Amino acid sequence: MKDLMLSEWRRFSRLALIGASLHLLALLFLNRTTNLLALSYFEAQPIWALYCLLGLILGVLQVGSYRKPSQWLWLLHRPLPPRQIFLALAGSAGLLLATLIALPQLLFLLALDLLSTQLVESRHYLGSMHLLAYSAMAWLGGAYACCSRRRLALLAAVAPMAMSLHLISAWWLLLPVGVALAWLLWIASSGFRANREAPIERWWDLLLTALPLQLGAFMVTFAIGQMLWLIVTIVAGTDPLNTDFPPEGGVIEVMRAEPAEELVMGLTASADPRASGWASEVPLLEPVRIGPNLSRFPLRHQVAELNMPTSWWDEERQTVWRFSHDHMLFHGRDPQSGRERGWWGVGGAGDRTPFAEVPFASHQGYLLTPSVLYRIDPIEQRQYEWIRLGLGERFVDAPDQQLDRWLVLTNQRLLVFHQRREAAQRFEPPELDWAMPLADEVRLLEGVVVARLMEGWLVSQLYGEGTRQVGFTRYSRIAQPWQQISLIDAQDQISVIAERPLQADFSAYSRVSWWYSPLLHAFSEWPDQAMEKGLSYPLNREVWPELKGFHLLALSLMLLSTLLAWGYLRGSTASRGRRGFWLLNCGLFGLPALISLICLEPGRPAGPSAS
Known part of the structure; x- marks a missing residue:
């Protein structure tokens, strides 16, 4: 086993060392043009994809080169069990990937940490280990596909990788990444056998292989289906986001309208005799729109940055203050000279009192x-606490200074503050003018429009269809869109002036995805529900949103997959118990289970040898 591993190392070591040198040079060059350690999650995705691609290519080259019958027989007839042969190949691949990916990253981080004042933290070192693990998963997926009956078996690597890729603490991420890596290692090692056409023998190997394979098939095929549906609707001119005029009476029409137009639309449904007067007055008032734009806040030791700044630039002192997750303080640095400028805590510069949570910085000075x-x-160089929310209340938008007020939107209320006229200091906390509870769940809120009248305030609340996109994760919930107009009078009394239902702009197909395989959908949703992601408001999905006709469609697809599986297995030599397993599997999980059946089980008697 050791000799085989060293042989494989010598086979690719020269390429790995050359690639590692180029990798290190690329990191040093890119860090001169941008701060690699401060890349956002979306900016870092191409780098993650590149590392995974390198792992996949190595797996295909290393294991796929043995697919020729003569070489495969030579490899499998070594005086070692097949599992040990595979572990030798995997061990050499681990050394090669560590040399190619992890070693340059660690050298790069150590150079920055020891030879510069640039902020390097424990999460950055952990991040390099995570990238190595993801590239190893890609290698395992490629190796398993080369050893399987069909190349489509590569889908088995999709689900573990996708379900372990989360924007959470780098320390907590070790758990899903470790589970996914161990799962793929077991699958690939159990699939490494002499006869690639033969079915998997042990039932636990079959179960552990079939589940991620059909999960991956569910994710990939449905994503392709949605993409094709989007292309068709765009070409046909029926996609509501790609038309010259949005659907009449829908949410998109209201969101595309100017704030004054949104208020006028809502006032048309009012029976209040003052509504017509307000409708003519509103366009002259220049109302403003705010919305729940802060869907999440950064977490401590988060594996990558969000698309919001956790640093700010002090122009006068030529200092960049960047937040340190290890110390929960801001670290000051002069980027031109490289000198350190100390630490910034809750009290300001020089204060070492740590923040309780990771803040983000605004160019407006807060x-x-x-x-x-x-x-x-x-x-x-001081810092003052200006607004503190109540227990369980969170900001869902950055406070906005408009209409001579501070407009603050939380997960529970709309708060309007005014600066105290008798305030002795510029940074004395503002005083609450009025507050209005949200009429519905904040997760359904699309936006709030505020206008200041002579006799009070007009507020429009727009609630959408329930679908919310946070990063790459889509949270689906079926809801009836609607709009509410409220009046806050001079005595801060709130009265509802108008309410009107709106039409759903998107088809039912594009709003839900569970019907394709209800159980697999619920299983794929579970990691997002179980992990803390710093969301500003709860986005718990409805596992099976209620839509007319979709339950029947889901049952029909499960029945169809069962019938097709029965037809596929008719000519096979599988035992009765094995056939029952596959029929039950297809009946429970639907068409993705049928795909895994075709990948894993021969439909006719297997030949004496694999080609």
């Missing part, structure tokens, strides 16, 4: 955590 807004005094 720091925002999920429940506290801090104002920065750039002259005195």
Whole structure:
């Protein structure tokens, strides 16, 4: 086993060392043009994909080169069990990937950490290990596909990789990544056998292989189906987001309208005699729109940055203040000279009191955590607590200074503050003018329009269809869109002026995905529900949203897959128990299970040898 592993190492070591050198040079070059350690999650995705592609290519080259019958027989007839042969190949691949990917990254991080003042943290070192693990998963997927009956078996690697890819703490990410890596290692090692056409013998190997394979088939085929559906609707001119005029009476029409137009649309449904007067007055008032734009806040030790700044630039002192997750403080650095400028805590520069939560910085001169807004005094280098929300309340949008007020949207209320006229200091906390509870769940809220009248305030709340996209994750819920107009009078009394239902802009097919395989859909949703992702408001999915006709469609697809599986297995030599397993599997999981059946089980008697 050791000799085989060393043989495989010598086979690819020269390429790995050359690639590692080029990799290190590329990291050093890119860090001169941008701060690689501060890349956002979306900016880092191409790098992640490149590392996975390298692992996949190595797996296909290393294991796929033995697919020729003569070489395969030579490899499998070594005086070693097949599992040990595979572990030798996997061990050499681990060394090669560590040399190619992890070693340059660690050298790069150590150079920055020891030879510069650039902020390097434990999560960055862990991130390099995660990237190595993902590339190893890709290698295992490629190796398994080369050893399987069909190349489509590569789908078995999709589900573990996708279900372990989360924007959470780098420490907590070790758990799903470790489980996914161990799962793929077991699948690939059990699939490494002399006769590639033969079915998997042990039932636990079959179960552990079939589940991720059909999960991957579910994810990939449905994603392809949705993409094709989108292309067809765009070409046909029926996609509501790609038409010259949005559907009349829908959410998109209201969202594309100017804030004043949104208020006028809502007032047309009002029976209040003052509504017509307000409708003519509103366009002159220049109302403003805010919305739940902060869907999540950064977590401590988060594996990558969000698309929101956790640093700010002090122009006068030529200092970049970047947040340190290890210390929960801001670290100051002069990027031109490389000198350190100390630490910034809750009290400001020089204060070492750590933040309780990771804040993000605004160019308007404040720091925002999920429940506290801090104002920065750039002259005195001090920081002041300006607004603190109540227990369980979180910001869902950055506070906005409009209409001579501070508009603050939380997961529970709309808050309007005004600066105290008698305030002795510029950074003295503002005073609450009025507050209005949200009429529905914040997860359904699309936006709020606020207009200031002579006799009070008009507020429009727009609630959508329930679908919310956070990063690459889509949270689906079926809801009836609607709009509400409220009046806050001079005595801060709230009264509902108008309510009107809106039409759903998108078809039912594009709003739900569970019907394709209800159980696999529920299983694929579980990791997002179980992990803390710093969401500003709960986005718990409805596992099987209620839509007319879709339950019948789901049952029909499960029945169809069962019938097709029965037809596929008719000519096979599978035992009665094995056939029962596959029929039950297809009956429960639908068409993705049928795909896994075709990949794993021969439909006719297997030949004496694999080609």
